[in-house]
Amino acid sequence: MSILVEQGGLLTTVQDRGRRGWQQYGVPVAGAMDQQAMMLANLLVDNDEGEAVLEATVLGPALRFQTANVFAVTGGDLSPQLNGQVIPMYRAVAAGAGDKLTFGGLKTGFRAYIAFAGGLDVPLVMNSRSTHLRGKFGGYEGRRLMPGDEIGFAAPRPTLPNLPARRCDPEEIPGAELWLRVIRGPQDKAFTPKGLDTFFSSEYTITNECDRTGAKLEGSGIEHVKDGNIISDGIAFGSVQVPSNGQPIIMLADRLPTGGYTKIATVISVDIPRLAQSKPGTKIRFREVSVQQAQDLYVQAMGRRRELAQRIRGAAVAADVRRFLVRLEGREYQVSVERCE
Incomplete structure (x- = not known):
């Protein structure tokens, strides 16, 4: 249950929210550079928002799925392709065993984030799976990904309820x-x-x-x-x-x-x-x-993300619920049945 790295790209590392609570001991935080893109990628594949993802800079990796799983790509547009076919950003996509995820080149932004349903099976180091490159610890052996590396999936999911509804608008990417x-x-x-x-x-x-x-x-x-x-x-x-x-x-x-x-x-x-x-x-x-303005902007951003999470999860649940009118001993009942995996 894993992905095989056939090419590592320019700089691809495992990152999550970061190694928080350890700075007093001299340990850097690390974590995703674009935390918003990381959280959205995880949301699209039904993960916890802080689950570990792959962060790819400028040139993306080539990844072979050894096991079927759902993934999503957010952040900078590095031209993602599945088996040579262009796939959309900010949308959950199902990949089968043997499928290959590649990137054609940088269009916008600088860093892309790849989340996999169920998360990545890499060790926790001080409560984080983030890679700190200079410290050479965390993530996958404390380094960027290289050809031949194999990263396990913690709990892969070949599909998710109402896959087409798991999408959102791209984040603003700065220009020049x-x-x-x-x-x-x-x-x-x-x-x-x-x-x-x-x-x-x-x-x-x-x-x-x-x-x-x-x-x-x-x-x-x-x-x-x-x-x-x-x-x-x-x-x-x-x-x-x-x-x-x-x-x-x-x-x-x-x-x-x-x-x-x-x-x-x-x-x-x-x-x-x-x-x-x-x-x-x-x-x-x-x-x-001001500090107050910064706090207000942060609260507004968190509110928008909560609304997005409710919309995506709500649409997925609603699409997987069937409603029936059942008559039993002369009485009518409205019954809802939700499919569980």
Whole structure:
């Protein structure tokens, strides 16, 4: 009950929500770069939203199904194909034993997420199946997937109730320009008024020095009061560090738990998926929002996802229920029968 990796793609790893609760011990979080795409992929195949998926960057893998199972692809469009036929994104698809999932090339975005019904059978390491590449632990042997790797399915499902209803609209994929909303600080006092104005009024470009740890930006230098060094403190997903050279770095999923550079701002949670789908060369500008605004936007996003989950699951259940009028001893009864696998 598994998939065989025939080609690993440029960078394909096992990721879930991340290794949370261990930063105090110096353990990085890791996890999916685009958490929204990961959660939607799992929702489409009837998994828990935080179940482990495959994250593919730029060039997707070639996977051979050894066992029939349902899967879904979300996030960046890397041109998924099943047995050479183009398949839609953001839709549950049934694959049979021997079928081959491949990717033709990058169309939009930067990272795709592949979820499999029942989840992937890889070990839990500190309550997570996520791969941390620099630490060489978690996921599949702590590394990217390579030809010949075989990953088991935990509980494969050859079909799901009302498969055609398991679909949703694609998420917004950024183009060549991206506005990111940020909360100022925590070290905003380490920058001059001119430096703060530069940060919020200038355009920055994602450089080729961009990976799962962080995205280095290039643009107008941001002026410090002294320099960019501080006593190391905690780093959040989306923290914008500014070293003494004045060039910002946005810290991402594989960031270390602490760092010693001043942080001018933090990208809000709902904008991180768009950042995760942005490739080198993308132009970025920053817009300040309050903590309350960021929280309101997060609550709204969670509400939309709950509504989507109810719609998908409700449609699947409704389509698999049969209703009958039964007459028994002169009385009529409305009976509903739901098919169970």
